Amino acid sequence: MISKEILKKISPVLWEIPKNYRPDMKVPARFFASEQMLEDVFKDRSIEQLVNVTTLQGIVGPAYAMPDMHEGYGFPIGGVAATKFPDGIISPGGIGYDINCGVRLLKSKLTFNDIKDKLESLAREIYHCIPSGVGRGGKLKLSPEELNQLLKNGAHWMLQNGYAEPADIEHIESNGALPNADPDAVSGHAKKRGHDQVGTLGAGNHFAEVDIVEEIFDEKAAQAFGLHKNQITVLIHTGSRGLGHQVATDYIKMMMQVMPKYDIQLPDRELACVPFNSPEGTNYFNAMAAAANFAWCNRQMITQQVRQAWRKELGEAGGDLSLLYDVAHNIAKIETHEIEDKKEKVIIHRKGATRAFPPNHPEIPKEFQTVGQPVLIPGSMGTASYVLTGTQESMQASLGSTCHGAGRRMSRRAAKKAIHGKTLKAELEQKGICIRAGSIPGLAEEAPLAYKDIDDVVQVVHEAKIAKKVALLRPCAVIKG
Amino acid sequence: MRSHHFLPHIADVRLKAEGDSLEELFTAALEGMNNLIKTSSCPAEKAEKELLKEKIEISSIDATSLLIDFLSEVLTYSQVNKAIYCKVKFEKLTNNFLSATIFGKKVDAFDEDIKAVTYHEAEIKKDKKGIFSTIIIFDI
Numbered sequence: 001m002i003s004k005e006i007l008k009k010i011s012p013v014l015w016e017i018p019k020n021y022r023p024d025m026k027v028p029a030r031f032f033a034s035e036q037m038l039e040d041v042f043k044d045r046s047i048e049q050l051v052n053v054t055t056l057q058g059i060v061g062p063a064y065a066m067p068d069m070h071e072g073y074g075f076p077i078g079g080v081a082a083t084k085f086p087d088g089i090i091s092p093g094g095i096g097y098d099i100n101c102g103v104r105l106l107k108s109k110l111t112f113n114d115i116k117d118k119l120e121s122l123a124r125e126i127y128h129c130i131p132s133g134v135g136r137g138g139k140l141k142l143s144p145e146e147l148n149q150l151l152k153n154g155a156h157w158m159l160q161n162g163y164a165e166p167a168d169i170e171h172i173e174s175n176g177a178l179p180n181a182d183p184d185a186v187s188g189h190a191k192k193r194g195h196d197q198v199g200t201l202g203a204g205n206h207f208a209e210v211d212i213v214e215e216i217f218d219e220k221a222a223q224a225f226g227l228h229k230n231q232i233t234v235l236i237h238t239g240s241r242g243l244g245h246q247v248a249t250d251y252i253k254m255m256m257q258v259m260p261k262y263d264i265q266l267p268d269r270e271l272a273c274v275p276f277n278s279p280e281g282t283n284y285f286n287a288m289a290a291a292a293n294f295a296w297c298n299r300q301m302i303t304q305q306v307r308q309a310w311r312k313e314l315g316e317a318g319g320d321l322s323l324l325y326d327v328a329h330n331i332a333k334i335e336t337h338e339i340e341d342k343k344e345k346v347i348i349h350r351k352g353a354t355r356a357f358p359p360n361h362p363e364i365p366k367e368f369q370t371v372g373q374p375v376l377i378p379g380s381m382g383t384a385s386y387v388l389t390g391t392q393e394s395m396q397a398s399l400g401s402t403c404h405g406a407g408r409r410m411s412r413r414a415a416k417k418a419i420h421g422k423t424l425k426a427e428l429e430q431k432g433i434c435i436r437a438g439s440i441p442g443l444a445e446e447a448p449l450a451y452k453d454i455d456d457v458v459q460v461v462h463e464a465k466i467a468k469k470v471a472l473l474r475p476c477a478v479i480k481g
Numbered sequence: 482m483r484s485h486h487f488l489p490h491i492a493d494v495r496l497k498a499e500g501d502s503l504e505e506l507f508t509a510a511l512e513g514m515n516n517l518i519k520t521s522s523c524p525a526e527k528a529e530k531e532l533l534k535e536k537i538e539i540s541s542i543d544a545t546s547l548l549i550d551f552l553s554e555v556l557t558y559s560q561v562n563k564a565i566y567c568k569v570k571f572e573k574l575t576n577n578f579l580s581a582t583i584f585g586k587k588v589d590a591f592d593e594d595i596k597a598v599t600y601h602e603a604e605i606k607k608d609k610k611g612i613f614s615t616i617i618i619f620d621i
Contacts, residue, residue, distance in 0.1 A: 044491060070491060073599045073620065077492075097597040097620050133590070192561040203594045204621060242560055245596040245620075249553050252600070257542055269546075269600040408492045412621075481594075 002047045004038060013464045014397070016062070017051060024267070025054040031065035032398070032464050034456065040409060041069070046076035052267045053081050057275070058088020060346060061339040064398050066353050067460040068407035068452060072096070074270035077352035080401040083276065085334060085345040089264070090281045091273035092255070092288070094349030096330035097248040099288055100295035101239030103376040104172070104326035105387065105473075106303060108310075109319040111230040112212045112476065118313055119210070119434050123477035125309040126208060127436035130302050131200045132481035138199035140301060147195050148183040154293030158300045168300065170365050172326040173355060174333075176296040178289035185287035186243070187250050194243025194294060199301030203439065203481035205446055206238040208306060209378075210434075211385060211473035221371040221389050221470040225324055233473060234321060235385055236302050237378050239330065240295035247291045251284040276347050285332065292331055299326060324387075325365075325374035329354045329404035337399055348399055356390035356402040356467045364390075375467045379454035380406045381446045381480070382428045385473040386458045393465035402467035403458070406451040415450035416441055434477040442481065482612075485513035493621050494593075495602070499614040504571050506605065506613040507548055507579075514552050515565050517619060519592050523567035532584040533564050544576040545605045545615065552598040552617065555583055563587060596620040 008016040010030070015038075017029040029050045033041050041047060046069045053063040053075055060082050069078030074093020083089050115122060131138050140163075142150065150157045155176025158164040169175050183191075201208065213231040216222045227233075240247075255272040258280055259265075264273060274280045303323065310318045328350070335348045357364050357373040364373040372389035379385045383406070394400050410418070421440030424447050428435055437443045461467045483500035496513040500506030515523055535558050541547035555566050566585035573580045602616040 073601045073618070097599075136590075189557045189561070193557060246557060249557075249597050253541075253546075253550055253553070256546060256600075269603075411489050411491050412494075413487075413489060 002042070002051065004042070011464070013460045017047070022051060025051060026056070026059050027054050028062045029054050030062040031069060032067045032460050032466070034460050037067060037456065037460070040452070044071040046071045046078070049074070049076040049268070050079060052271060053079060055267060056081065056083060056089050056091065056271065056273060057264060058083040060084050060088070060344055061399065064401065066401070066403040068352070068403045068405055068457045070407045072351065074268060075349065075351040078403065078407065079349070079351045080353045080399050081349050082337060082339065082346035082399050085347055086277040087275045088347055089273035090276040090285055090332060090347055091271050091349065092248045092252050092284060093270045093272065094351050095248070095288060095332050096351045097245045098239040098330055099244035099247060100292035100328045101330045102295060102299065102326060102328040103235060103237045103378055104299050104303065105324040105376050106234040106306065106321040107226050107324050108232045108234070108321055110232045112232060115232055115314065119477055122210065122309065122313045123434040123436045123479060125313045126306055127479045129305040129309040130208060130479065132479065133203055133438035136200055136481070137196035138301065140198045142195055142198065144191070147191055150198070150297050151183040151186060151290035151293055152181050153177055154181065155296045155300055158297050163304050164300050168303070168323045171323040172296055173328050176300065176326070177293050180286050181289035181293045182286035183290055185283045186247060186290050190243045190246035190250065193246045194241055197241040197243065198294070198298050199305060200241060200298070201238050201302065201481050202241055203442055207381065207478055207480040208302065209235045209475045209479070210477035211235055211475050213471050214384070214474040215472040217469040217471065218389070221468070224368055224371040225374055225387065225470060227387065227471050234306055235376070235378060235473065236299055236306070238298060238302065240291045241298060243294050244291035247287045251287065255280060255284070288332060292328065296326065325376065327354050327376050335400065337395065350401055352404045353401045354404045355400055356394040357400055358390050358392040358395055375402055377403060377454070377458060378405050380448045380451035381478055382431070382433055382475060383448045383454055386454070386469060387471040387473065388458070388461070388467040388469055391465055391468055394467060397464065398466045402461045406454040406457055408450055409452050410450040412445040415447050416444045418449060419444055419447050428478070433475050436479045438481045446480070483509035485509045490618065494619040496617045496619065497614065498617060499612055501612055503544065503613060504574055506615070507551060507574065508569055510548060510552055510617055511555060511569055513617070514556065514595070514598070514619065515567055517593050518559060518595060519565055519588055522565045522588060532568070532586055533562065535566070535583050537583060538580045540578050542577070545603050546600065547577060547579060548605065548615065549598050549600050549603055549617070551579060556595055556598060558583065593621055
């Protein structure tokens with residue numbers, strides 16, 4: 001049982017479990033948390049899971065967990081780890097079942113005063129335009145060939161078929177398409193689960209939200225991002241839906257069966273993995289890429305639906321909604337990082353963690369070169385969300401990564417017992433937040449009291465300098481399944 | 482004899498399933514998952530010919546994996562066909578292989594969106610009374 005006594009304090013917000021804590025650890029484990037958060041950190045098995053990650057074949061540098069960490073499957077949620085390219089392992093448990101679950105932020109030219117009298121109808125129209133809820137299909141019906149093209153080409157397919165604006169593409173991480181995506185590596189089951197789900201939110205903690213920029217912390221970065229106080233923005237949080245979930249399920253099963261031939265033994269089944277450059281590893285990475293492309297198309301389609309609702313309710317006066325940025329927080333990438341003073345090409349696993357690239361990084365859009373990559377951190381429903389920038393420090397301290405959200409601290413059942421959905425809706429409406437939700441019990445499950453304090457989580461990453469605060473967003477309308 | 486009940490979990494759903502044989506355990510787990518997907522959705526005995534049918538064959542490394550893989554397969558059919566598969570008839574069930582037919586009906590909507598059936602905490606154990614049990618965590 002891991003306890004505080006074995007921790008080495010690197011800084012007030014960074015802790016290490018040394019490599020000699022357990023004989024099977026190949027590298028140390030590090031996690032970001034304030035002293036006040038430490039109690040919570042040990043309440044579930046996230047630290048033990050982080051230690052398990054350090055046993056992976058080919059791991060380089062420490063395994064990391066972000067301050068919103070909590071118990072997941074294989075990796076903890078909030079987990080980041082790099083394995084050596086090309087023969088270190090790749091593990092679907094280091095990406096998550098919801099491949100490329102992520103967030104995007106749309107900017108309007110409006111302030112709250114411009115929309116306050118139309119907020120209800122706008123929320124209603126957005127809710128109407130975006131299919132949400134359990135098992136709901138979308139409006140885009142794809143033939144098998146179209147689906148394959150979408151999986152292969154990601155956001156570019158959306159552009160070619162009139163579902164994106166040219167400027168959208170360069171404002172998506174990886175330009176909305178991983179080039180190694182292979183539709184043939186995606187099973188028939190996965191394609192059947194996902195074929196009618198492009199443009200759907202799903203349920204649970206996925207949402208679309210109309211936000212007000214309440215506070216600016218960094219004027220220079222805000223200006224580069226095109227953000228200002230009282231501006232209206234739209235935040236969208238969803239992932240690869242059933243297609244991605246099935247890809248993960250398929251490959252975890254497959255990897256468990258073939259691991260013995262690679263002489264891989266693990267402390268946890270959900271860390272099932274194979275060498276990246278094995279046929280199975282290659283197929284998984286290519287299927288994961290296809291699912292990631294699907295998720296970017298999903299968020300792009302939802303963007304078009306929001307734009308449609310915007311035009312319908314606000315007309316010409318509503319202006320355009322432009323994309324600030326879209327980030328993935330469940331994904332694996334090939335990146336180059338400096339690890340122990342050596343530049344290494346690695347397979348980065350980010351599970352419930354967001355890329356946070358610094359100024360002058362070649363992978364971020366030109367207009368953000370002086371300030372760094374936008375990082376979008378959604379809070380729980382009805383609480384703040386944050387825009388941050390990536391930093392040079394994140395490249396050294398956390399493999400170019402930062403947190404992804406608030407992290408749950410209460411079970412869904414406990415949340416539903418603590419507050420009734422109708423009461424929560426009324427409370428949020430009293431705060432001036434318009435709610436459109438498909439499920440009242442589902443609403444209660446996502447109550448703010450079920451989540452860690454987003455302000456605390458973001459403050460830790462800011463203090464650790466693995467991302468820098470730019471703006472705080474406050475919701476005025478929440479749309480969910 | 483078989484049973485299932487739900488236990489607390491911070492983010493997802495934890496189920497405990499029990500049965501006095503492997504077949505009963507698998508059936509209990511299926512009933513639990515169905516109860517999660519759509520509460521109280523399974524009808525009283527209906528003639529098999531009236532129901533949707535799917536044939537399943539699965540090989541896995543051990544009995545625990547087989548159970549998780551079985552539930553995953555049923556979940557996939559549920560989501561693809563927008564149906565609940567309440568009944569299962571096992572033609573063969575060993576520690577590493579099963580063949581079965583599942584019977585179900587269409588539903589209008591689901592109560593819960595299960596992303597995946599995970600292997601987390603799953604481990605089939607048999608107690609001194611011969612009762613099989615396991616925990617199953619559903620990622621929702």
